[in-house]
Amino acid sequence: MANDETYAGEFYCVKCKEKRTAEGKVVVSENGRRMAKAKCPVCGTNLNRILGKA
Ligand SMILES: [Zn+2]
Numbered sequence: 841m842a843n844d845e846t847y848a849g850e851f852y853c854v855k856c857k858e859k860r861t862a863e864g865k866v867v868v869s870e871n872g873r874r875m876a877k878a879k880c881p882v883c884g885t886n887l888n889r890i891l892g893k894a
Contacts (some may be wrong), residue, residue, distance in 0.1 A: 847876035851887035856880060862887060 845866040848862025850859045864887065874891040 847878070847891065848888070849876070849889070851876070851878055851889050852879070853880040853883065853885055853887055855883050855885040860887065866891065 845868050846863060848863040849861065851862050851864075852858075853860045857863050860880050860882060862878035864876050866874055868889055876887075876889040876891055878887045878889075879885070880881050880887055
């Protein structure tokens with residue numbers, strides 16, 4: 841099942857300790873949780889955001 845869904849919105853960057861607006865991919869984990877993955881536009885840290893179940 842292909843998933844090309846993207847998510848654009850706010851992520852919390854643990855390195856900057858601030859919210860960042862970024863765009864990333866939506867991935868579905870094994871337990872059915874939808875997560876958005878992006879990169880902080882300021883420091884390049886990977887950002888994860890749990891979106892909940894579809
Ligand atoms: Zn950052």
